[in-house]
Amino acid sequence: MKPLSEETIKILKQSGWYPGRNIDIQDTIDFLLSKRYTLFPHSIKILSEFSEIEYKFDHPNGRIESFHMIPKMALGDYYEKEDFEEIERRVNEPLIPIGEACRGNMIMFLSETGKIYGETGYYLEKFGDNIYEALENLCLFKQGEEIE
Structure with a gap:
């Protein structure tokens, strides 16, 4: 695994993350289980280190860019597991x-093998x-790989 760049x-630290972060994510686990998701072993580690933070930073074009790892904010009361079955396929x-x-503008997903995806439309x-x-x-601001 390649280390993170300086x-x-x-950017992560300015938003509130710190090395070794390990927060209690029981509410997030309960929320995802209530939506009928099965958590993967690595999902607990990733969410306890990086979730509950909105990461905001300057884009080179001058606008503010952001992403977050807050599943409840991404899904709210609207989305259900069935809404994403096509993406799993x-x-x-x-x-x-x-x-x-x-x-x-994109919902982020973690796969069973640890890959991170973004979906819109x-x-x-x-x-x-x-x-x-x-x-x-x-x-x-590196372009990811488009999935057909």
Whole structure:
């Protein structure tokens, strides 16, 4: 695993993250279970380290960019597990919603194998093969891989 760049660490820290962060996510777990999601072993580690923070930072074009890992904010009372079955078929593995990217315009998902995806409408993008690659791509404005 490639370490996070200094710029990505700076963005994460400015938003409230710190190395070794391990918060209580029982409310998030209960929420996802109530929506009939099955949590993966690595989902607990990822959410306890990175969730409950809205990451905001400057885009080179001058606007404020943001993403968050707050599943309840991403799903609210509107979305149900069935709403995302097509996305699971497209990536060929189970997913759990973990937040939103691109200023709230894409729902972010974590896959059973640790990949991070973003979806809006029918457009689906893989942000990274793991959380660290996804954080780098999100914070440094790197285009992910479009999934057909």
